[in-house]
Amino acid sequence: MLHIAIQKLAQVMALLGGVVLCLLVIMVCISVSGRELSDLAHSGALRGFGDWLIDLGVGPILGDFELVEAGVAFAIFAFLPLTQLQGAHAKVDVFTIGMGVRVNRALGTFWSIVMAVIIVLITWRLFVGMQDKMRYGETTYLIQFPIWWAYAASLSAAVTASVISLYCAAMRLTGQRIE
Template sequence: MARRTLGEGKNVLRFMTGLARGMALTGGLVLVVLVILTCVSVVGRGLSTLGHSDFLQGMSQSLADLILATGTGPVNGDFEIVEAGIAFTIFSFLPICQLFGAHATVDVFTSFLSRRTNAFIITFWEIVFTGIVLLITWRLFYGLEDKFGNGETSLLLQFPIWWAYLAAFIAALVAAIVAVYCAVGRVMELTTDQRWLPRSEGAAH
């Protein structure tokens, strides 16, 4: 029975690890797209400003006209896209940070404490963090329902606001699932002295 329980625990950990890594990769891809979009928008805005500048028009009107003829300028609605995308990526990276204990920590006041005491502190904050993530996820769902019901759209691109809420909610839901697993795992580690979570890949506890 003990071996079966241990095997099932490893399967759950493997699933959670794959889920967290998948969300992180998805968030990373979205972040890369947002970076490229921002760069294109900044370059376009810069070229448009240069084309309208008195300096370039005085130096070479034909070059200024050529730049303006290309229709360069900022990407329409770039701020709206980045705002929605960043919200998604933030929640996308939470699961893997939580699972591998990669959040930044400050142990100035706890480094002198015993390993058992530190384990208790980590477990306590793990449970608190899980409660916060669950609260945020619930409020995102409430916001999703509200935005879906009132049909609110963005100012420039006119895309439904609930799209952004849905993306953030899905990522937050995964973060909540992983957070609950981590909280349970920390409690089990504290009470059984067996490792239930992967070793930290981030800041040392």
């Protein structure tokens, strides 16, 4: 029962990360298209149509790179839980492929514990960083949204990644399958 709940949580986070990533791709496409149309309109190549585009305010999306930074950070943390649960991290098994099942299982347990410790450490530091951003009221340069919002979004995904990493480490330590 717990495994099903953990699995659903990881899938929901990955889905949220995917939605955010797709929205970022769409936003970047719109912003780049707007930038190109604006350049054409200002060059005079489009004549009257260009003036109409300029009057409409066609151009790049203000602060697009700030939104991409925040969104990609969230997406990365949102994909971590499912990646950890499925053991889908990049592996170089050149040396371990010839070792026995017990050695590979012990190595898998070791790396699950290391990963859990690292993710918990990152989550803690992300929390501390968010507190600093809140305390000093830092905002982004162009659109002036509070930087701690991006930290909070990433922190929610990082907490989920921490819980799932600890779960995976505990399951491996007790010799239970998680995949």
